[in-house]
Amino acid sequence: MAERLALFATTARGTEELLADELKELGARRIRQDRGGVRFMASLDEALKVCLWSRIAMRVLYPLGEFEARGAEGLYEAVASVPWEEHLTPETTFAVEATLKDSEHSHTGFVALKVKDAVVDRMRDKRGARPDVDPRNPDVRVVAHLVREKLSLSLDLCGEPLHRRGYRVRPTAAPMKETLAAALLRAAGYTGEEALVDPMCGSGTVLIEGGLIARRRAPGIARDFAVEKWPHLGARARELLEDMRADARRHERKVAVPILGFDKDPEALEAARRNVKAARLSEEIVLSEGDATKLPPLPEPPGLLLTNPPYGDRLGSGGQKGMKSFYFKLGDSLRAQKGWRLFVLSGNEAFESAFHARPSSRRQLWNGPIECTLLGYRPFYVRPGSSEAPLGAPQQPVDVAPVRPEDEGEE
Template identity: 40%
Template structure:
């Protein structure tokens, strides 16, 4: 089968590297995600093991769809009885570009009609639509009049790991935090430090990765059989369920007992308490404290700082804070400092001429945090 692991824009290389490390086959980065191939079980494994992907989609069919009839016919040519019956629910999401059909609601509606009509013919009854929590979530992408139809294996966005019951303002998605850890080159050995931790997403993702705790192990263990979307599909039989049990057991056996120190601090005592609670739910040890970034001290051995300061539309930072951050970060000799910045203010402050030795040019990557284009600036402090 052909699979597509979807990415926050700019994080495709992180998912590509992750898929390669996890020994998936046919890995090829593309705009918005990474392709890979394999039997259906590889799709299950991807949902279970990938930290950086938002969704894992299984391609069910691809055909020309220059008009609504061709779309209806093409979708109807896919065997939906494998996934759905009248007792299950579905939802369809559509996206299109450079095509004759332009209304995504209409494309979704037509796709849904083709699916339910086929099932009505087969069973004499049709499944119903559940937009909030469908058993089968279908995506249809129309690009230059060619439709590709996918089933979403996870069923919901994979960033919902289950550990973050509460978040502060402007939390990062867990999948993005995991991608930033990779893109900033954390070696999982140096101490990890997030001095503006909010709900602790970066620190917790880092601790999970360092201890090799697969994301699939995090969901409520007592409800494991309903964990991913594909576990609610009609074709999820005993053999597939057994495969999932084996996957869980193998993943548990690979968990490391300890990881490097992880420090999460924030000026706001309320969010520090959230971070502490979230780490507990995730089952990882992180050192949480209420502290200002202005008071951050170097660690021994030198650490890896990854920080998502307040910026732009969601939180107002201010030049004074950026100057203070730059002053502190420039003193962290031997550390790597990676900043997800939604404003040039921090980059300017880091580049300022100060009495300290100059900071070399950062490695700068464009990464999207939701609708906001940010830069991931990575500095090796001399």
């Protein structure tokens, strides 16, 4: 295996630029954004640092090659041409994960099976024995991605995707992926030096990711990575990671800013409490039952409000008219938090006008299959004499004349 690895880190669509910035900070080189991910070069220790420290990447893949693969036979031949004996031994367990797009094959299971057969046959041919398949906890995960007749084969350095930090012990109705929450915090410029509030915190993902940033805690500190079990790199990877984990623990610091979460649903709050506890952030994050449309005054700014309100489809909202009215009240409540920066991830196109304020930034991204917009708002009001005058912001809380949803015609 080469000294310097050519790798591909996957991420939610729309967050590629944020991941590229993060990878640069982590020491990656020759960074190139692609759709749904970022290509980069890294030595083994730099690659492990990405696994341990990337807050945004979902997977870190080691691409083995791209092939024309026509029909079942072509697929088999393409896979069998890869020198699997350089990556596996007969004692290594492995699993194949297949994804398809516009492919002549309709079943991922069939493609995974063909890939497995080709790997096994090649190993038997070259090493005289075959490795076993372990779908649950394999030593090596092979990722096969087939777009039309173009097959990409990779090995996954991480194993379980990186959003599985290990702290989500109680899910809720519409949780956000941990990696997406971290991407939003980066987009909002959150570094852990200012207060953080999520007024509709659900299972607490934004707060926990913010807490990890403020604590300077490595997001992957509580988990291990598949590469540690690879036959040829595993021993070296374990050694390097042991040092990196110890170093990461030494450099954690106390959180000096308030991190507060509210939700009106007691079940969501209970989930958040459990998740916060599992993330070992119970001392840093304070959760309370509360209605975001009647938010109490928050601590002194500087502070960041970051939230994703219900979009209306999954959470039972009383229709689009009800959502508009809710967003309108939310606008009144959040704009009253003077001097606080605000970022809202919305998947409902009615949000922006109903919220009745003009965003200063806008980023399209995907929350799973839902296309969303991350809207950024400058602080709505500057305290008299404050040195933190936001760039060109009006001195009045409202910068767009509000139109009550009730005044608008029926949908």
